[in-house]
Amino acid sequence: MHAVIVGAGTFGASLAWQLARAGHSVTLVDQFEPGDRRATSGGETRLIRCSHGADADYTAMARRARTLWRELEHESGEDLLVECGVAWFAHREDGWEAASERTMAAQGIPVERHDAAAVFPSFRADDLAFTLLEPEAGVLRAQRAVQALAAQAAAHGANVVRARARPDGAAARLDDGTRLEGDAVVWACGGWLAPLFPAFVTLKVTRQELLFLDGGPAWRAPGVPGWVDYDHAMYGTADLDALGVKAAHDVEGPPIDPDAELDDTPATEPAVRAYMRRRFPALEYAPLTEARACRYELSPDSHFIAAPHPEHAGVWLLGGGSGHGFKHGPAMAERVITAIAGGAPLPDRFGLGERSPANSLRTAGSGVVS
Numbered sequence: 001m002h003a004v005i006v007g008a009g010t011f012g013a014s015l016a017w018q019l020a021r022a023g024h025s026v027t028l029v030d031q032f033e034p035g036d037r038r039a040t041s042g043g044e045t046r047l048i049r050c051s052h053g054a055d056a057d058y059t060a061m062a063r064r065a066r067t068l069w070r071e072l073e074h075e076s077g078e079d080l081l082v083e084c085g086v087a088w089f090a091h092r093e094d095g096w097e098a099a100s101e102r103t104m105a106a107q108g109i110p111v112e113r114h115d116a117a118a119v120f121p122s123f124r125a126d127d128l129a130f131t132l133l134e135p136e137a138g139v140l141r142a143q144r145a146v147q148a149l150a151a152q153a154a155a156h157g158a159n160v161v162r163a164r165a166r167p168d169g170a171a172a173r174l175d176d177g178t179r180l181e182g183d184a185v186v187w188a189c190g191g192w193l194a195p196l197f198p199a200f201v202t203l204k205v206t207r208q209e210l211l212f213l214d215g216g217p218a219w220r221a222p223g224v225p226g227w228v229d230y231d232h233a234m235y236g237t238a239d240l241d242a243l244g245v246k247a248a249h250d251v252e253g254p255p256i257d258p259d260a261e262l263d264d265t266p267a268t269e270p271a272v273r274a275y276m277r278r279r280f281p282a283l284e285y286a287p288l289t290e291a292r293a294c295r296y297e298l299s300p301d302s303h304f305i306a307a308p309h310p311e312h313a314g315v316w317l318l319g320g321g322s323g324h325g326f327k328h329g330p331a332m333a334e335r336v337i338t339a340i341a342g343g344a345p346l347p348d349r350f351g352l353g354e355r356s357p358a359n360s361l362r363t364a365g366s367g368v369v370s
């Protein structure tokens, strides 16, 4: 098969890697270099965790992705997945975290209730019912991972092209007029997917923020886990690679054009500092070392998009990461390849039809939860 893939983010580059290493002919096109920070996959770090409440399918996909990220590390010689664990702060005995615990236990994924005060250098738990630890979860070096995916795709023979593309019937037309045809043409274009296919894709592109605090040596990974407070829409990581302690207020930010400049002004700093006072008091006044803006591309129900184009055989649309797509890249790619080959179909909820926010992974007041 010859595949043309437009978009070298986690979804497109994963697809290119898997197809190329399976011996297929691949052309991977992106308007930027892989890992560019204007792409949603371009940040330095992303959480990888299996917790998805009662959702067994995303849970299993995240676990499969972990295995595939390890395979990519093995192939590329890169150190991409820092297994520092992820801690979930549960406000109720029977909420999202307890559902995640049951789902993971049923799939044999290590998970335990633990004493978070013993692992975080400063911790307040007076509003929590318990803390759940996924010891084999952690942090992916995202930008480097995407670069490794593209590099390994190239090492297996893929042609990686830097160009902007637009749909031309079943083909992709590059800016210089080149027309790329394939047995499969996959558009994995992140926040640009909806403008390219407005009749079939609904995505809201929003501005999101990441803050980095100087917590000092005590907060360096891998001794300190990543963490998520789902009910308070907050998450973060320890200080990995001297970036600082990462903290994000994970509420939906203002809409932004995918081509707009990203303004790094830290508008969420008051909310993040208020949360630090509540949870990690030693970090309340920690110096802000950096603020980063990036984009989410949110589907109406937070579920991914992976479906054939209704009018052009062989054309597929892939995206809708909705703030939680990074970790799943290689496992989604595996499923998409199977579907393209006529094997197991993708779940209906990844389809192009109407979507209802009522089916969202998010719950009232929660964030997207990366």
Ligand SMILES: Cc1cc2nc3c(=O)[nH]c(=O)nc-3n(C[C@H](O)[C@H](O)[C@H](O)COP(=O)(O)OP(=O)(O)OC[C@H]3O[C@@H](n4cnc5c(N)ncnc54)[C@H](O)[C@@H]3O)c2cc1C
Binding pocket: 006, 007, 008, 009, 010, 011, 012, 029, 030, 031, 032, 038, 039, 040, 041, 042, 043, 045, 046, 047, 048, 163, 164, 165, 166, 188, 189, 190, 191, 192, 193, 196, 208, 209, 210, 294, 295, 296, 318, 319, 320, 321, 322, 323, 324, 325, 326, 327, 328, 370
């Ligand atoms: C702040 C933040 C924190 C996040 N945290 C997490 C986390 O902890 N864990 C997690 O799993 N996920 C997380 N996510 C979500 C995750 O990063 C995204 O879901 C995922 O990266 C989306 O990947 P993608 O391949 O769909 O899109 P992208 O990475 O945006 O890739 C799309 C690519 O398509 C290219 N492209 C678009 N249009 C064209 C065109 N016409 N021609 C050529 N090229 C084109 C773009 O240049 C781009 O490189 C986070 C996202 C953000 C913004």
